[in-house]
Amino acid sequence: PQPNPQAGAAVKAADRAHVFHSWSAQGLIDPLAVAGAEGSYFWDYDGNRYLDFTSGLVFTNIGYQHPKVVAAIQEQAGKMTTFAPAFAVESRSEAARLIAERTPGDLDKIFFTNGGAEAVENAVRMARLHTGRTKVMSAYRSYHGATSAAINLTGDPRRWPSDTASAGVVHFWGPYLYRSPFHSETEQQECERALQHLEDTIVFEGPATIAAIVLETIPGTAGIMTPPPGYLAGVRALCDRHGIVFVLDEVMAGFGRTGKWFAADHFDVTPDLLTFAKGVNSGYVPLGGVAISAEIAETFATRPYPGGLTYSGHPLACAAAVATITAMEDEDIVGQAARLGSDILGPALAELAERHPSVGEVRGTGAFWALELVRNRETREPLVPYNASGEANAPMAAFGAAAKKNGLWPFINMNRTHVVPPCNITEAEAKEGLAALDEALTVADEHTAQ
Numbered sequence: 001p002q003p004n005p006q007a008g009a010a011v012k013a014a015d016r017a018h019v020f021h022s023w024s025a026q027g028l029i030d031p032l033a034v035a036g037a038e039g040s041y042f043w044d045y046d047g048n049r050y051l052d053f054t055s056g057l058v059f060t061n062i063g064y065q066h067p068k069v070v071a072a073i074q075e076q077a078g079k080m081t082t083f084a085p086a087f088a089v090e091s092r093s094e095a096a097r098l099i100a101e102r103t104p105g106d107l108d109k110i111f112f113t114n115g116g117a118e119a120v121e122n123a124v125r126m127a128r129l130h131t132g133r134t135k136v137m138s139a140y141r142s143y144h145g146a147t148s149a150a151i152n153l154t155g156d157p158r159r160w161p162s163d164t165a166s167a168g169v170v171h172f173w174g175p176y177l178y179r180s181p182f183h184s185e186t187e188q189q190e191c192e193r194a195l196q197h198l199e200d201t202i203v204f205e206g207p208a209t210i211a212a213i214v215l216e217t218i219p220g221t222a223g224i225m226t227p228p229p230g231y232l233a234g235v236r237a238l239c240d241r242h243g244i245v246f247v248l249d250e251v252m253a254g255f256g257r258t259g260k261w262f263a264a265d266h267f268d269v270t271p272d273l274l275t276f277a278k279g280v281n282s283g284y285v286p287l288g289g290v291a292i293s294a295e296i297a298e299t300f301a302t303r304p305y306p307g308g309l310t311y312s313g314h315p316l317a318c319a320a321a322v323a324t325i326t327a328m329e330d331e332d333i334v335g336q337a338a339r340l341g342s343d344i345l346g347p348a349l350a351e352l353a354e355r356h357p358s359v360g361e362v363r364g365t366g367a368f369w370a371l372e373l374v375r376n377r378e379t380r381e382p383l384v385p386y387n388a389s390g391e392a393n394a395p396m397a398a399f400g401a402a403a404k405k406n407g408l409w410p411f412i413n414m415n416r417t418h419v420v421p422p423c424n425i426t427e428a429e430a431k432e433g434l435a436a437l438d439e440a441l442t443v444a445d446e447h448t449a450q
């Protein structure tokens with residue numbers, strides 16, 4: 001693409017004048033003006049191209065501008081751009097069928113939303129109505145969205161300014177061997193102690209007051225901590241024992257990201273409710289939803305479900321989901337993610353960890369990896385403190401700037417960088433990104449103290 005700095009300046013000027021950005025101090029940000037995107041790359045108006053190791057906000061599982069999905073959106077726009085949610089509409093019916101066929105177990109009914117937070121919001125509403133209880137439990141080190149129930153469930157600093165004490169949320173610690181609060185030395189110990197901690201919390205909260213436990217199957221933004229074998233099955237058993245609805249949040253981990261359709265497939269567990277968004281149509285048109293078990297669906301068979309959205313199951317978004325799922329099937333994009341993890345990213349990142357003293361741990365699966373950057377491998381002191389900003393965050397900022405200088409757009413959260421490219425990134429592209437990451441890590445290495 002031809003550089004066009006003048007056009008870029010106009011886009012930037014209108015943005016700075018009128019766009020109010022998420023999570024930001026409006027006067028302190030400098031958003032890049034993006035001219036276009038294709039596959040695993042995007043570019044600005046000045047002739048700079050970036051390899052996107054973030055998949056947007058981890059949603060472009062099939063990359064940007066997939067031609068089949070773009071064509072399906074165009075076709076649907078020509079046929080039926082929009083329609084109200086109370087009607088049976090072809091693209092909505094078909095999207096629900098394709099999703100239900102892939103979600104685990106008996107999760108066969110789909111309630112559509114516009115995104116992930118609304119999916120979580122409605123899953124909580126369903127659980128409360130189904131059980132007649134109000135309290136909901138979730139993990140520290142989690143993100144569930146920025147609406148009322150979802151932000152209260154969230155276990156990271158984004159919750160703090162929006163916390164409402166009346167929300168009825170109780171947080172607990174999930175398993176995280178690298179920074180275990182349970183003094184565990186093995187995965188099995190970590191699993192047992194995390195389950196014991198959860199059970200103790202349930203008992204002391206009062207099992208009969210708890211409507212739901214909401215967990216990311218593999219926590220995403222919080223650090224891609226794959227739970228040890230047996231943990232999710234243990235949570236399932238606790239939920240069954242106490243009549244608690246088990247909600248798995250697969251907004252980030254679902255739709256191929258981990259090398260299976262859903263992360264729950266790795267653990268052979270079926271939740272009562274599963275929330276999804278992002279990868280369902282790679283974010284081409286806003287869409288999310290809740291997949292609902294037979295038992296919970298039955299609760300609302302004769303009793304009206306008291307929740308809805310004007311754009312629930314929007315025809316354009318659903319057509320994008322149908323085309324995305326079909327393309328993922330035709331091109332084996334889930335298999336591509338699995339092989340990307342096992343054959344390319346896994347070995348290459350392990351090798352980077354050996355050479356770079358700033359890499360404390362590498363963990364992940366499929367197209368879903370985290371590198372934990374540390375000042376000291378022995379003490380595991382993070383490269384920057386928890387929730388650091390300004391000067392305290394300078395080492396991570398320097399790492400990020402170095403990656404961008406090398407044409408790599410990195411995902412950064414606190415002291416971690418996540419390697420979360422599109423599931424169908426090519427081997428050559430992945431290697432290009434890994435080379436840029438290698439160079440950027442030398443900048444992080446300069447901030448280590450060992």
Ligand code: PLP
Nearest residue numbers: 115116117143144145251252277
């Ligand atoms: N749940 C998880 C696990 C997420 O990662 C996110 C977004 O990052 C959400 C929920 C919220 O989704 P949305 O931003 O579409 O509301």
